[in-house]
Amino acid sequence: MSASGKPSWTARLREAGVQAMPPERLLPDTQPAYMSSWIYIFGVLTIAALVIIIFSGSVLGLKGPAWWHYTGVGHFFNSIHLWSVELFFFFMVIHLWGKFFMAAWRGGRSRTWMSGAITFLISIAAAFTGYVSQQNFDAQWIATQAKDGLNSTGIGAFFNVLNFGQMYTYHVLLLPVVVVALVSAHILLVRRTGIVPPLPLGELAIPAPAADAPGASATGSAA
Amino acid sequence: MSLAAIINLNHPASYVHWGFFQMSVSNLVVIGLMIVVFAVAIALPFPGSRRRRSRS
Numbered sequence: 001m002s003a004s005g006k007p008s009w010t011a012r013l014r015e016a017g018v019q020a021m022p023p024e025r026l027l028p029d030t031q032p033a034y035m036s037s038w039i040y041i042f043g044v045l046t047i048a049a050l051v052i053i054i055f056s057g058s059v060l061g062l063k064g065p066a067w068w069h070y071t072g073v074g075h076f077f078n079s080i081h082l083w084s085v086e087l088f089f090f091f092m093v094i095h096l097w098g099k100f101f102m103a104a105w106r107g108g109r110s111r112t113w114m115s116g117a118i119t120f121l122i123s124i125a126a127a128f129t130g131y132v133s134q135q136n137f138d139a140q141w142i143a144t145q146a147k148d149g150l151n152s153t154g155i156g157a158f159f160n161v162l163n164f165g166q167m168y169t170y171h172v173l174l175l176p177v178v179v180v181a182l183v184s185a186h187i188l189l190v191r192r193t194g195i196v197p198p199l200p201l202g203e204l205a206i207p208a209p210a211a212d213a214p215g216a217s218a219t220g221s222a223a
Numbered sequence: 224m225s226l227a228a229i230i231n232l233n234h235p236a237s238y239v240h241w242g243f244f245q246m247s248v249s250n251l252v253v254i255g256l257m258i259v260v261f262a263v264a265i266a267l268p269f270p271g272s273r274r275r276r277s278r279s
Contacts (some may be wrong), residue, residue: 036271038264090253094261 026191034198042095049088053210056081061172104196112189119182127181129171132161
């Protein structure tokens with residue numbers, strides 16, 4: 001409470017935060033029974049791969065972009081980084097297929113779907129800037145091939161794939177920040193609206209009300 | 224023994240062509256694996272799911 005008697009901005013922010021995301025929804029202790037399926041684990045597997053990507057990428061970034069070329073440990077971390085990216089996209093695509101065939105945008109979940117779709121597109125850009133930041137012939141080949149395609153769209157005026165510093169900045173700072181922010185928003189939206197229920201059998205999809213989604217018939221354990 | 228010694232990787236990538244469509248074999252293998260994992264994830268029962276269903 002401020003001196004004027006009105007709630008302070010911190011109190012208003014807290015109230016708005018709790019109202020938008022009640023603690024029992026942010027960290028639920030049960031999940032709906034229909035979540036007991038392997039198809040529901042690919043989202044968290046994608047996040048697990050992202051954690052490994054960020055960790056291995058941080059080590060590579062701290063040691064410098066040429067480190068992995070001349071040390072065994074550097075090569076090891078580069079391989080961890082590459083293969084965690086492969087798994088990240090592998091799991092994310094299966095997650096995308098699963099949610100597409102579940103029509104996961106039902107029941108007020110369109111923002112969850114869109115945040116996931118945009119994360120997928122931004123991740124492709126993040127991976128691309130990584131491939132052109134390898135500082136080897138592979139990177140040179142990709143960059144010189146890509147520049148013609150990108151220049152034909154006009155984007156080359158401010159996104160120059162032959163500029164290592166620019167690509168590296170995109171790869172280690174700008175795009176990872178966007179991906180992590182979008183993934184965080186995606187998780188919060190999933191918590192808010194609950195996990196999408198399966199499509200009803202033998203009838204057209206009827207959007208389920210978002211408020212009923214989490215824990216409606218709660219028997220499973222929390223993810 | 225490393226995996227690279229078992230599979231000879233010291234050659235240009237193999238590609239498949241169908242008309243205008245062209246893709247590396249390695250990319251096709253990854254897509255095939257994703258389809259297999261997707262199908263298995265749907266078909267394979269989740270541990271404990273039957274017990275939970277019978278209880279509810």
